Amino acid sequence: MTTPEFDTVVLAGGRARRFGGADKPAAPVGGRPLLAWSAEAAAGARRLVIVGPPRPRLTPADAVVVREDPPGGGPVPALTAGLAEVRAPWTVLLAADLPFLRAAHVDGLLGAAVRHGVGAVLTDDDGRPQWLIGCWRTAALRTALTAYDGRSLHGLLDPLEPRTLSVPAGERPPPWYDCDTPESLERARALAERPDGRS
Template identity: 70%
Template sequence: MGEGPVFDAVVLAGGRARRFGGDKPGAAVGGRALIEWVAAAASGASRLVVVGPPRGVLAEAVHVREDPPGAGPVPALRAGLAEVRAPWVALLAADLPFLRPAHLAALLDAARARPGAVLVDEDGREQWLAGCWRTAALRDALAGYTGASLRGVLGPLEPAGVAPPAGARPPWYDCDTPEQLARAERLARRDGR
């Protein structure tokens, strides 16, 4: 990131993926595991923290598990945040094949005057697992939070919304079902990436 803020990245990769029916972060798009695409998008991070089971990729990452495994995104965020050392943190889902470093740079830039920033989709909905946050703000928000919803813990921080330019390969596109994975593969093939 050169001149941008120093940040770590926390990638949530331990969900049960009920609708997907398998190891979603390990599924491939464009010849690369989904989690590898996300790690590449966060290549400017000082530290990459993956919350979920080891998959034999991303040897440089710090791997942790939420307690108990599969407990949901809030316990996963707590586990990942415990390993963060930088003043900023990118909080990312492990299934975003079209997220790129430029998107994280835009999020970090938008977050400078706020506690954080998140991508918003074409309908204006916040994508809670595609955002950058002040580490201290996240820790404070989690300290008093007893709920199970990411929106519940992150929404009150009133993050800036970042709407990337419209296009066929939106950075917030996630692969929750086999059909969404197949569509991502078609988009990747069509664009040659």
């Protein structure tokens, strides 16, 4: 199957309360900032849109950088801001703290989304959808946002009934692993240092 044209929106804003206000996307794992890992996983995108404050030293030169309104207002305003810059028929939506997500995972999501017709999301080992690792028909996202006045991505995206995609049991480090806390960041660093990806 020919890879469909897609743009990528990486949500890299937020207030990072659990990180004491530190710039989480700039935190290094495996010798690279978290933001760089997410951007590289979507390297096949026609357009990379990063939602968050300007980070000239971290942001790829060809990326489009926008801010959510209000800044730090949450994932739904951030998606709204990012989607305004999307031009492709498909949108890959990612968090900025996914050090083990790779292009092959994004390709798998794209294929599943196209077969489904609306969208696909990655699930964790317990089968829970990871709403910030997904691919969507751009028009479907725009329609959903127009009719939605809530604050959660679950409330926005779950009604679209996306296809769920899991990775092989035991794949380590897991591509859905995100760095929500200082403790999870330190564990990611430890995982990145081990060839087998196991703690």
